[in-house]
Amino acid sequence: MTDINKNTEELTNGDFSEAANPFSLFGExxxxxxKSEPNDPNALALSTVDETGLPNVRMVLLKGFDEAGFVFYTNFESTKGRELLSAxxxxxxxxxxxxxxxxxIRGTVAPVADAEADxxxxxxxxGSRIGAWASMQSRPLESRFALEKEVAxxxxxxxxxxxxxxxxxxGMRLVPASIEFWHDRPFRLHDRVLFQRSAPDGAWTKERLYP
Incomplete structure (x- = not known):
């Protein structure tokens, strides 16, 4: 993946509503x-839906991003993987x-290319590569010993x-249709800026939202 070029001119005044490219702003x-988060600054809550439409949410780690989308990795046979592939x-x-x-961020998801995953x-x-083989993610586990036996x-x-x-x-890549940035301000008068597009290769529109 290539790094996103940051448009510093858009960001130096501290008013992120002036940014024209959401990927540049995300990278910033x-x-x-x-520099400020004590653990896992790339952690995110990932929301999916099951076959009934009931949502599921869990924390995962972002492993890369560029203007093609946001990439994370998972076991496709897990609850998360099955819901991503289905919906x-x-x-x-x-x-x-x-x-x-x-x-x-909201959008569509699809598997990454095999070469990228490899x-x-x-x-x-x-140890993590062994774990990908040993863990039947999301399925019932009779004991901790059973997992350790699979690892061995x-x-x-x-x-x-x-x-x-x-x-x-x-890996899965989320291709965003919308990206909303929120920044805390005093008295709950927060800054909210929403970027949207109608197609993966379409132009972004931008608007401020009431907090």
């Missing part, structure tokens, strides 16, 4: 969070308490050689 805020839609929420900022998988610690099995299976990426483990 994520960089700020990396093809999701929402994200970043909240950085140290900065009093929040970003909400590259990220190879960058993970060996795959540790022995792959020995000291390469650990291939499981077919059921890969």
């Amino acid at each position: 805020w994520l960089e700020d969070a990396s 093809g839609k999701a929402a994200m929420c970043f909240h950085w308490k140290s900065l009093r900022r929040q970003i909400r 590259e990220y998988y190879r960058s993970r610690p060996r 099995k795959y540790t022995a299976k792959f020995g000291v050689g390469d650990i291939p990426r499981p077919d059921h483990w890969s």
